[in-house]
Amino acid sequence: AQPVILAQTRAGVRTLTLNRPDRLNAANDALLLTLTEELRLADADPAVRVVVITGAGRGFCAGQDLGDVSGRDMTFTEHLRATYNPLIRAIRGLSKPVITAVNGVAAGAGASLALSGDIRLWAGSASLIEVFSNIALVPDSGSTWFLPRLVGYHRAFELMALAGRVGAQDGLRLGLCEHVYPDERFADEVQAYAERLAARPANALKLTKQALNFALTTTLDQALDREAELQQLAGDHWEHEEGVRAFKEKRAPEFVRE
Ligand code: T3D
Numbered sequence: 001a002q003p004v005i006l007a008q009t010r011a012g013v014r015t016l017t018l019n020r021p022d023r024l025n026a027a028n029d030a031l032l033l034t035l036t037e038e039l040r041l042a043d044a045d046p047a048v049r050v051v052v053i054t055g056a057g058r059g060f061c062a063g064q065d066l067g068d069v070s071g072r073d074m075t076f077t078e079h080l081r082a083t084y085n086p087l088i089r090a091i092r093g094l095s096k097p098v099i100t101a102v103n104g105v106a107a108g109a110g111a112s113l114a115l116s117g118d119i120r121l122w123a124g125s126a127s128l129i130e131v132f133s134n135i136a137l138v139p140d141s142g143s144t145w146f147l148p149r150l151v152g153y154h155r156a157f158e159l160m161a162l163a164g165r166v167g168a169q170d171g172l173r174l175g176l177c178e179h180v181y182p183d184e185r186f187a188d189e190v191q192a193y194a195e196r197l198a199a200r201p202a203n204a205l206k207l208t209k210q211a212l213n214f215a216l217t218t219t220l221d222q223a224l225d226r227e228a229e230l231q232q233l234a235g236d237h238w239e240h241e242e243g244v245r246a247f248k249e250k251r252a253p254e255f256v257r258e
Pocket of ligand 1: 022023024026027062063064065066067069075076079080105107108109110129131132134135137140
């Protein structure tokens with residue numbers, strides 16, 4: 001059988017490809033658990049500086065595989081806690097930047113996955129649908145947390161209630177992605193972007209991700225305190241010394257050491 005996740009590393013970029021193209025990469029348990037495990041491995045691998053999650057074929061991820069739901073021996077709550085929730089936590093907690101490279105339609109939990117990246121890059125033919133209400137379910141896998149923070153409560157509610165399809169230009173306008181690239185150049189543009197990120201100071205980016213994630217759920221006072229703590233960890237790291245030395249020597253800093 002075909003592996004449900006394809007994995008390859010190039011120039012410090014680990015690309016994890018959802019690989020059920022004939023189902024628009026709809027997620028079964030094997031795909032969810034394998035992706036989560038691959039993220040854990042990427043986090044532990046010093047050769048990996050950036051992780052890309054993308055889809056094979058014309059879809060990114062059509063959400064839960066609806067062929068797998070009936071006859072399941074888990075409740076919805078148990079299933080979410082065992083599969084989707086650990087995946088989204090793994091992405092948000094990863095010590096390296098995660099790019100979600102949305103090559104096509106992202107629906108349901110696939111939309112949540114698309115939104116969960118630190119950087120979201122979309123192909124021109126990408127789209128996002130909070131499709132859950134079409135099958136009378138509640139948005140899950142973090143959509144209720146991500147989407148209102150991006151577009152506000154009211155737009156989020158409308159997108160969820162009517163399950164409208166957001167195309168790439170609207171996705172960019174609404175802040176659901178950082179960049180849109182033409183389909184024919186998408187894979188190359190994603191790799192080039194990821195390599196640019198991989199050349200940045202990894203320790204500083206890890207701490208930046210921690211600081212932002214903390215700040216999203218806290219007060220200014222607490223965020224200021226956490227910044228002061230994390231700044232110590234950044235300032236004590238060799239990357240900081242290299243950055244300052246490079247500035248004084250009027251050269252580009254070298255943040256990648258074997
Ligand atoms: O614990 C729990 O289980 C709860 C968790 C819930 C999380 C969720 O994600 S709930 C939402 C589940 N997803 C959906 O409801 C989406 C269903 N799919 C669609 O609405 C459409 O396929 C799309 C809008 C995503 C794309 O439409 P289109 O016209 O581009 O493609 P298509 O023809 O509908 O799909 C192509 C094939 O993929 C087709 O198979 P076929 O006819 O060629 O053999 C279709 O059945 C299959 N497919 C698409 N989505 C799913 C799927 N098969 C299984 N599960 C899917 N989600």
